[in-house]
Amino acid sequence: MHHNIEMPNVIEKPYVIFVGDETSPVYTKTGSGIAHWDRESCVGQIRLSAEAANLGLPDMSLEEAIAAGARTLVIGIAVVGGAIPSSMRAVIADALTRGIDVASGTHDRLADDPEFAALAAQSGARISDVRVPPPGLPVGKGAKRSGKRLLTVGTDCALGKKYTALALAQEMTSRGMDATFRATGQTGILISGGGVPIDAVVADFVSGAAETLSPDAAETHWDIIEGQGAILHPGYAAVSMGLLMGSQPDAIVVCTDATRETIVGWPDFALPSIQEIIDLTVRIGSVVNPDIRVVGISANTSALSDAEREDYLSRLSQEHGVPAVDSVATGVGPIVDAVQS
Amino acid sequence: MHHNIEMPNVIEKPYVIFVGDETSPVYTKTGSGIAHWDRESCVGQIRLSAEAANLGLPDMSLEEAIAAGARTLVIGIAVVGGAIPSSMRAVIADALTRGIDVASGTHDRLADDPEFAALAAQSGARISDVRVPPPGLPVGKGAKRSGKRLLTVGTDCALGKKYTALALAQEMTSRGMDATFRATGQTGILISGGGVPIDAVVADFVSGAAETLSPDAAETHWDIIEGQGAILHPGYAAVSMGLLMGSQPDAIVVCTDATRETIVGWPDFALPSIQEIIDLTVRIGSVVNPDIRVVGISANTSALSDAEREDYLSRLSQEHGVPAVDSVATGVGPIVDAVQS
Numbered sequence: 017m018h019h020n021i022e023m024p025n026v027i028e029k030p031y032v033i034f035v036g037d038e039t040s041p042v043y044t045k046t047g048s049g050i051a052h053w054d055r056e057s058c059v060g061q062i063r064l065s066a067e068a069a070n071l072g073l074p075d076m077s078l079e080e081a082i083a084a085g086a087r088t089l090v091i092g093i094a095v096v097g098g099a100i101p102s103s104m105r106a107v108i109a110d111a112l113t114r115g116i117d118v119a120s121g122t123h124d125r126l127a128d129d130p131e132f133a134a135l136a137a138q139s140g141a142r143i144s145d146v147r148v149p150p151p152g153l154p155v156g157k158g159a160k161r162s163g164k165r166l167l168t169v170g171t172d173c174a175l176g177k178k179y180t181a182l183a184l185a186q187e188m189t190s191r192g193m194d195a196t197f198r199a200t201g202q203t204g205i206l207i208s209g210g211g212v213p214i215d216a217v218v219a220d221f222v223s224g225a226a227e228t229l230s231p232d233a234a235e236t237h238w239d240i241i242e243g244q245g246a247i248l249h250p251g252y253a254a255v256s257m258g259l260l261m262g263s264q265p266d267a268i269v270v271c272t273d274a275t276r277e278t279i280v281g282w283p284d285f286a287l288p289s290i291q292e293i294i295d296l297t298v299r300i301g302s303v304v305n306p307d308i309r310v311v312g313i314s315a316n317t318s319a320l321s322d323a324e325r326e327d328y329l330s331r332l333s334q335e336h337g338v339p340a341v342d343s344v345a346t347g348v349g350p351i352v353d354a355v356q357s
Numbered sequence: 358m359h360h361n362i363e364m365p366n367v368i369e370k371p372y373v374i375f376v377g378d379e380t381s382p383v384y385t386k387t388g389s390g391i392a393h394w395d396r397e398s399c400v401g402q403i404r405l406s407a408e409a410a411n412l413g414l415p416d417m418s419l420e421e422a423i424a425a426g427a428r429t430l431v432i433g434i435a436v437v438g439g440a441i442p443s444s445m446r447a448v449i450a451d452a453l454t455r456g457i458d459v460a461s462g463t464h465d466r467l468a469d470d471p472e473f474a475a476l477a478a479q480s481g482a483r484i485s486d487v488r489v490p491p492p493g494l495p496v497g498k499g500a501k502r503s504g505k506r507l508l509t510v511g512t513d514c515a516l517g518k519k520y521t522a523l524a525l526a527q528e529m530t531s532r533g534m535d536a537t538f539r540a541t542g543q544t545g546i547l548i549s550g551g552g553v554p555i556d557a558v559v560a561d562f563v564s565g566a567a568e569t570l571s572p573d574a575a576e577t578h579w580d581i582i583e584g585q586g587a588i589l590h591p592g593y594a595a596v597s598m599g600l601l602m603g604s605q606p607d608a609i610v611v612c613t614d615a616t617r618e619t620i621v622g623w624p625d626f627a628l629p630s631i632q633e634i635i636d637l638t639v640r641i642g643s644v645v646n647p648d649i650r651v652v653g654i655s656a657n658t659s660a661l662s663d664a665e666r667e668d669y670l671s672r673l674s675q676e677h678g679v680p681a682v683d684s685v686a687t688g689v690g691p692i693v694d695a696v697q698s
Contacts, residue, residue: 158591158623219563220556222595248644250499253602254563258595282499285644296640303589303626 026210027119027144029057032081033071033092036104037064044069046121046203047092053182053207059084061092064103078110088144090206091120099124108132112141119144121202146205149217149225156223156262158304163233166311166355167265168243169297171287173252174280175273177243178204180314180343184269185240187352195238198229200259204242214244215255222255226262238355241265247296248288249279260297264304267311267355268297274317274328290336312351313340367551368460368485370398373422374412374433377445378405385410387462387544388433394523394548400425402433405444419451429485431547432461440465449473453482460485462543487546490558490566497564497603499645504574507652507696508606509584510638512628514593515621516614518584519545521655521684525610526581528693536579539570541600545583555585556596563596567603579696582606588637589629590620601638605645608652609638610692615658615669631677653692654681 033047041048051058051071059081061073071092076084089111091100100108100122108126111118112135120126120143127133127143136143166184168177181197182204188195197204199211217225230239241263245252270290279285294310301308313332317325325345332340339350374388382389392399392412400422401415412433417425430452432441441449441463449467452459453476461467461484468474468484477484507525509518522538523545529536538545540552558566571580582604586593611631620626635651642649654673658666666686673681680691 156592158626215559215561217560218556219558219560219596219599220593222560223592248641250602250645251497251564252561253641254595254599255560257598258560261591261594285499288644296637299637300589300594303629304591 025144025146025150025205025212027090027146027206028087028117029209030059030086031057031088031090032059032076032078032086033061033073033090034104034107035061035063035068035071035092036101037068038093039067039069041069043094044071044092046094046206047071047090049203050090050092050207053186057209059086062107078107078114078116082114082116086116088117088119091118091122095122095124100126105131109135112136112143113139115139115141117142117144119146119206121146121206123147146202147213147216149213153217153221153228154224155220156227156258158261158264160264160305161227161230161232162235163237163239164235164267165230165239165241165263165265166267166269167241167260167263168269168271168314169256169260169293170243170246170271171290171293172246172273172276172279173249175271175276176314176316176343177271180269180271180348181240181242182207183343183348184352187348188238188240188355191352193238193356194234194236195240198239198241200229200242200244211242214259215252217258219254219258222258223262226259230263243271246288247293247300250282250285257300260301261304265301266305266307267309268301269312269314269351270294270310271314272316274315274325275319290332294336310336310338311354312338312348314343314348314351315340317342317345366485366487366491366546366553368431368487368547369428369458370550371400371427372398372429372431373400373417373419373427374402374414374431375445375448376402376404376409376412376433377442378409379434380408380410382410384435385412385433387435387547388412388431390544391431391433391548394527398550400427403448419448419455419457423455423457427457429458429460432459432463436463436465441467450476453477453484454480456480456482458483458485460487460547462487462547464488487543488554488557490554494558494562494569495565496561497568497599499602499605501605501646502568502571502573503576504578504580505576505608506571506580506582506604506606507608507610508582508601508604509610509612509655510597510601510634511584511587511612512631512634513587513614513617513620514590516612516617517655517657517684518612521610521612521689522581522583523548524684524689525693528689529579529581529696532693534579534697535575535577536581539580539582541570541583541585555600556593558599560595560599563599564603567600571604584612587629588634588641591623591626598641601642602645606642607646607648608650608696609642610653610655611635611651612655613657615656615666616660631673635677651677651679652695653679653689655684655689655692656681658683658686
């Protein structure tokens with residue numbers, strides 16, 4: 017994947033991923049996501065016990081990681097309570113003392129920790145709290161930018177908008193297209209080494225943040241922008257709206273889930289139809305880009321049998337006149353075909 | 358107007374309005390707005406020179422204002438640079454020393470001023486920076502709340518959404534209806550004594566902030582919510598979207614300007630049509646309130662002659678099947694008729 021040093025919140029690679037003694041594959045998804053999507057940027061993993069989750073990277077000490085070229089210690093776990101487990105503090109402090117950057121997507125800011133802040137100030141190491149938006153974001157201008165943009169949108173949260181965007185960027189790059197994944201959430205930022213945590217931006221600046229995230233580029237270049245929330249979501253519609261306006265996408269891919277009936281966490285709200293999401297997104301997006309078009313549908317069909325999946329996807333494709341894929345089960349190739357056609 | 362002590366950011370009344378030595382009626386619009394909409398809550402004005410703008414309130418010293426019962430010194434000017442003029446500092450410091458609250462809508466936070474902060478801490482006076490959202494705002498739930506809500510929406514910014522909401526609340530109250538103006542911007546907050554500066558809220562919490570602003574109420578009660586931005590605005594659509602989702606309005610009034618052709622400050626963007634705004638707002642709003650309906654149009658017709666205005670408003674009314682008014686020139690009575698019918 018391409019890396020753009022003008023991107024906000026840039027995190028220096030290569031990484032060493034710090035798993036600590038966390039055993040749960042769920043709570044180490046940040047680490048495994050990085051190992052999956054950008055393995056070549058990971059020199060190894062640091063685990064504090066033999067039972068800790070294994071990301072499939074070489075085990076090493078901090079010293080060995082530095083010798084292998086690691087520039088940033090990435091906290092590879094999601095912390096439920098917010099605070100960093102005390103077992104992990106010594107390695108973090110050691111890294112900062114040696115001038116190695118530390119990046120974290122945890123809720124509590126590492127930079128607000130007095131010990132860590134003092135060590136970083138002394139060595140010049142940088143603490144990247146990727147949930148914190150960069151300062152000085154502008155109000156959205158709406159001015160047309162050069163280059164092409166694709167935004168993944170959804171009928172809901174948590175149905176593959178990040179995964180689909182990463183898969184699209186990877187597929188495009190593997191075909192020799194010029195494409196960059198643009199992250200809008202903490203895991204995506206850690207995976208790609210930069211981005212803006214769009215849902216943490218003050219409302220007035222959300223579309224401006226999205227504009228900053230996908231700047232002017234070569235005419236044949238594609239920014240593949242990770243969507244957030246959903247345009248009809250009772251809690252997060254504002255985030256999705258600002259991201260859509262600022263992204264001025266040429267292409268959208270609608271992400272959905274084959275068997276989900278209501279909004280996750282909002283059981284009184286029916287999942288909107290794909291057609292509703294298309295209609296609204298195209299109507300709103302055309303304010304900033306009259307050429308906006310749907311290029312595909314990406315559905316999570318993990319609850320279906322192979323036969324059901326084939327039937328479901330072919331029905332979606334016929335109904336909406338675009339390729340319909342499961343980005344895990346079938347891959348996103350047909351959508352990239354549509355983008356190229 | 359009703360005052361709800363559970364409203365966020367409550368500012369204690371009565372007020373004394375501090376004009377300083379500002380002579381411009383434009384830069385004293387905050388003060389004149391308060392004097393116009395809630396005169397009975399203003400014991401007087403403090404002016405530092407005879408040339409300072411006159412809000413039509415009794416001139417008095419801070420001491421006289423306190424004797425007259427003033428609880429809060431309100432900074433009645435909008436400051437272009439951000440910082441409070443040095444000529445105004447002595448009176449502010451004097452108020453804080455005497456335990457009188459100070460409220461300000463200026464961009465620089467008064468509470469961040471070391472001298473003011475120290476004086477307030479010593480006396481127990483409260484500094485209300487009304488551009489700062491209250492802490493702890495939740496994510497929007499979308500749950501139906503009791504009572505009725507009306508939201509003013511717009512084709513653009515700066516065309517009377519606040520004025521129309523204030524006029525509607527005043528007209529309803531004068532007819533004996535139970536109505537509360539709900540402020541979403543700094544001037545409205547100072548006028549009404551509370552509210553949430555919605556455009557300063559982090560994107561994830563905008564609809565939750567709007568829910569907090571118009572809580573459960575008696576079934577016949579109307580919250581009249583000040584709109585912000587516009588749902589198709591290239592810079593501010595996220596704000597409008599979150600406010601719409603969280604307000605779950607039963608009724609909307611569309612505000613527009615009879616002669617405006619492009620978005621103010623975004624000259625490449627045509628003003629959307631009233632019908633587009635209605636269609637989108639009703640579609641999106643129906644997610645959280647299936648009973649949403651348009652009850653009126655409020656147009657700024659100040660550039661038209663009386664005959665042109667009459668013609669224009671009657672055309673709008675016919676086209677959209679609801680009353681069309683100019684809230685300044687004709688008053689909002691016909692819209693309240695429609696709400697009551």
